[in-house]
Amino acid sequence: MTMWRSAVTSRAAILCAVVWAGGPMSPGWAGEITGLESTSGPGLGQAAVSGIDTPDEGNDNVEVRSLNQVDFTVRFDKTAYIDLGFTVGPVGGITEYFFNAATPDGFINNNTGNFWNGMLFELGFGTGANFIRSNGFDALDFDEPYVSQGGTGPDPVPTSSDFASRFQPPQPDLILWTDGLVAPGANTEFTFSIDVPDVNAEIPEAYRFSSSGDPLDIDSYRFTLRITPIPEPASLALALAGLVMAGLARALRGHGRRVAS
Secondary structure, eight states, X not given: OOSOOSSOOOSSOOOOOOOOSOOOBOTTOEEEEEEEEEEESTTEEXXXXXXXXXXXXXXXXXXXXXXXXXXXXXXXXXXXOEEEEEEEEEESSOEEEEEEEOTTTOOEEXXXXXXXXXXXXXXXXXXXXXXXXXXXXXXXXXXXXXXXXXXXXXSOOOXXXXXXXXXXXXXXXXXXXEEXXXXXXXXXXXXXXXXXXXXXXXXXXXXXXXXXXXXXXXXXXXXXXXXXXXXXXXXXXXXXXXXXXXXXXXXXXXXXXXXXX
């Protein structure tokens, strides 16, 4: 595997047409990751996707590791976030992907000179200062057996080679790993599953587009996987406090929508 590639070509077809204007959305479509469109962020050293395979479209809630797989490798040169921007095209049914940053297909490298006490993964839209975390209603989520749903379910749980604990209860739009340490210069490994949904009204309009170039046929979108290393206990405590507040805000939004309906 070529570890660092400036131009990444997925094994899936790459969507080229881009329309940023809003418009009617095609009903009944769902998501297939078609490429890694961008890598950015203050922590970025190198980032690459070595493969995107989608042999099992519309396979949501598989009982074992999904056959659909994204292999990726990231090198952090600074202890700050990196944004991986993916494009999504239309297929039928929600598609579940196994994201793999584990040898022999991938890893995350600490080239920062700092010890890491945790790692945060977030799903959302946009990059940099424009990043918007997924709102819990757009169906883009980390897939696992949610404790809030009784702790059972068919989905495989996320894994880490160096961290023993995750923030509980699991959240649909983030994973925070704690209780471990990654030394400067070391590689660390993670796996997790992501549900990639159809384009829908909960996805911010600025990140929806048409694969055909027709603004009246909005069938695709972009999403972002943000990865942030946590350098010391004080930062970890702040991250945990932020997750608690985010969980409360999400619960209040959900309650408001139920009342309104």
